[in-house]
Amino acid sequence: MCGIVGYIGSRDAAPILLNGLKKLEYRGYDSAGVAILDNGNIKVVKCKGRLEKLEEKVNCDAPVGNIGIGHTRWATHGEPNDLNSHPHISSSGKIAVVHNGIIENYLELKEFLAAEGYEFVSDTDTEVVAHLIDYHYHGDIVQAVITSINEIEGSYALGVLCRDYPDKFVAARKDSPLIVGLGNGENFIASDIPAILEYTRDVYILEDKEIVLLSDKEVKVFNNHGLAVQKKVFKVNWDVASAEKAGYEHFMMKEMCEEPKVVRDTVNPRIKDGNIVLDNIRITAEDLKNIRKIFIVACGTAYHAGVVGKYIIEKLARIPVEVDVASEFRYRDPLISDKDLVIIISQSGETIDTLFALRESKKKGARVLSIVNVVGSSIARESDDVLYTWAGPEIAVASTKAYNTQLSALYLIALDFAYKLGRIDRDYYSKVIEELKAVPREIEKVLANRDIIQKFASQHYNAKSIFFIGRGLDYALSMEGSLKLKEISYIHSEAYAGGELKHGTIALIEEGTLVVCPVTQDSLVEKMISNIREVKARGAVVLAIAKESNKQVCKVADVVVTIPDVDSFIAPIVAVTPLQLFAYYMALQKGCDVDKPRNLAKSVTVE
Ligand code: F6R
Numbered sequence: 001m002c003g004i005v006g007y008i009g010s011r012d013a014a015p016i017l018l019n020g021l022k023k024l025e026y027r028g029y030d031s032a033g034v035a036i037l038d039n040g041n042i043k044v045v046k047c048k049g050r051l052e053k054l055e056e057k058v059n060c061d062a063p064v065g066n067i068g069i070g071h072t073r074w075a076t077h078g079e080p081n082d083l084n085s086h087p088h089i090s091s092s093g094k095i096a097v098v099h100n101g102i103i104e105n106y107l108e109l110k111e112f113l114a115a116e117g118y119e120f121v122s123d124t125d126t127e128v129v130a131h132l133i134d135y136h137y138h139g140d141i142v143q144a145v146i147t148s149i150n151e152i153e154g155s156y157a158l159g160v161l162c163r164d165y166p167d168k169f170v171a172a173r174k175d176s177p178l179i180v181g182l183g184n185g186e187n188f189i190a191s192d193i194p195a196i197l198e199y200t201r202d203v204y205i206l207e208d209k210e211i212v213l214l215s216d217k218e219v220k221v222f223n224n225h226g227l228a229v230q231k232k233v234f235k236v237n238w239d240v241a242s243a244e245k246a247g248y249e250h251f252m253m254k255e256m257c258e259e260p261k262v263v264r265d266t267v268n269p270r271i272k273d274g275n276i277v278l279d280n281i282r283i284t285a286e287d288l289k290n291i292r293k294i295f296i297v298a299c300g301t302a303y304h305a306g307v308v309g310k311y312i313i314e315k316l317a318r319i320p321v322e323v324d325v326a327s328e329f330r331y332r333d334p335l336i337s338d339k340d341l342v343i344i345i346s347q348s349g350e351t352i353d354t355l356f357a358l359r360e361s362k363k364k365g366a367r368v369l370s371i372v373n374v375v376g377s378s379i380a381r382e383s384d385d386v387l388y389t390w391a392g393p394e395i396a397v398a399s400t401k402a403y404n405t406q407l408s409a410l411y412l413i414a415l416d417f418a419y420k421l422g423r424i425d426r427d428y429y430s431k432v433i434e435e436l437k438a439v440p441r442e443i444e445k446v447l448a449n450r451d452i453i454q455k456f457a458s459q460h461y462n463a464k465s466i467f468f469i470g471r472g473l474d475y476a477l478s479m480e481g482s483l484k485l486k487e488i489s490y491i492h493s494e495a496y497a498g499g500e501l502k503h504g505t506i507a508l509i510e511e512g513t514l515v516v517c518p519v520t521q522d523s524l525v526e527k528m529i530s531n532i533r534e535v536k537a538r539g540a541v542v543l544a545i546a547k548e549s550n551k552q553v554c555k556v557a558d559v560v561v562t563i564p565d566v567d568s569f570i571a572p573i574v575a576v577t578p579l580q581l582f583a584y585y586m587a588l589q590k591g592c593d594v595d596k597p598r599n600l601a602k603s604v605t606v607e
Pocket of ligand 1: 299300301302303345346347348349350351354397398399400483484487602603604
């Protein structure tokens with residue numbers, strides 16, 4: 001949530017900041033701004049709205065200078081308007097700040113600073129930081145930032161410009177991501193790697209409560225006691241093109257088309273001589289025997305991957321699994337101990353609720369294995385074991401390819417645990433491995449067949465409410481299909497277990513109500529057919545997702561989108577793609593901004 005960027009070097013700062021913000025817009029896009037040190041004064045240009053508006057403003061009256069900070073906002077405190085946009089500047093005009101996160105004790109600090117004569121012009125928590133640093137500034141900006149962050153409670157990634165420092169600026173972080181880009185005669189800060197990838201592949205990944213002083217030739221890192229910290233350079237091994245649209249109309253379509261590749265990248269390197277080898281995961285058969293319970297904890301789409309994870313781990317490894325949304329888990333005093341394994345799932349590796357659930361689990365002694373997409377992210381660094389999903393950068397706000405890779409990782413884990421525990425035999429183990437390896441080809445077929453979904457969407461995009469019903473793994477899949485549709489098309493939708501519908505919700509089905517039914521579980525086909533008949537009898541229009549060989553469904557559903565005849569057990573990795581495509585085409589038909597849906601941001605780094 002919110003993207004921040006900073007530059008110092010010999011080039012004009014404004015275009016570099018704007019370019020970086022473009023790459024970070026997925027993190028928030030209700031307002032944007034830059035602050036540049038222009039002839040000894042901090043000049044701020046900011047406004048409500050998308051980045052194009054800021055660009056127009058900057059082009060009319062460009063601040064000139066080669067040191068600056070920028071911000072693209074997802075509002076938390078104060079509505080999106082010009083005044084609440086970042087950067088915020090202290091009353092003296094000496095300090096400018098961009099911030100991602102939430103200052104929890106801002107009201108207390110505001111009261112104190114107001115009594116000291118500071119005037120507040122915005123409703124944000126961030127403005128407090130600008131005044132607080134100003135208050136503590138007595139000629140040493142690093143010390144002022146250190147004293148300030150030691151008084152701040154909450155989360156932050158900060159970029160700080162000081163009028164008295166024409167050749168340096170400062171940054172700091174806690175619980176919100178921030179990296180430093182190391183250039184040649186120039187240096188950068190950013191919330192995420194794509195913002196600086198055009199200029200350098202060498203980065204420092206900052207830890208909590210680290211403070212950085214950047215000049216064009218040097219980057220010094222300190223801890224919050226002011227002591228120097230030695231950092232390791234992290235080399236980014238993916239290129240700019242993977243974070244660009246590459247000719248696709250939307251990132252979301254590009255990312256769905258990448259699903260075959262990223263599933264292959266996630267699965268194949270972990271199969272060695274017919275065995276699953278999970279990188280550096282050090283969980284032995286002995287450890288597994290001692291595990292009392294597995295908790296899977298995540299948010300949103302990653303949580304839905306976890307629901308599939310529960311089914312498959314319980315089915316194969318026969319270890320009880322609880323799955324929970326991170327924001328609930330962390331506050332419910334969960335009954336976990338050192339006998340439990342917690343599996344954390346996160347694309348960004350920075351989701352604050354998930355990160356805090358991880359910390360809560362570790363505090364209670366549990367071992368934490370995380371499934372993460374972003375290398376070096378907070379969740380990856382704080383986990384005992386990490387299994388990376390190799391989905392590459394996911395830019396569209398709605399998660400697609402990351403989900404397929406999260407499922408792939410969960411299948412690998414379920415199979416590995418089950419085999420180590422002796423709960424499945426060699427033949428079954430080898431058979432499922434072969435099926436997993438074939439998944440990319442099956443997704444390619446689904447993608448090639450997408451016209452039928454586009455056509456259906458063009459006829460039904462005016463639907464007011466859509467139900468997704470499924471049983472077993474198809475129920476887990478329905479949850480994800482429903483979320484995808486809601487978030488990008490703004491159509492109300494609910495996911496129900498097929499058998500549960502008649503316990504209340506079927507009352508909402510009337511003439512013309514759209515019902516989407518994944519029917520990929522062979523043992524549950526008959527039951528689902530009954531459910532389809534029940535809703536059809538009440539006037540529903542049914543779109544089914546079924547295997548090619550399933551001829552029964554064609555007789556009851558209005559339209560059937562087929563997937564290849566994959567084993568029911570691994571069907572979710574293939575069958576989710578038609579649901580993602582359905583959401584995409586519905587949103588497109590409605591004229592929605594597919595990649596940047598309203599009210600959302602990609603990386604939820606605030607509670
Ligand atoms: C939905 C979506 C969100 C994320 C959720 C968790 O399309 O993207 O629901 O899945 O915010 O994010 P990560 O996986 O980054 O922890």
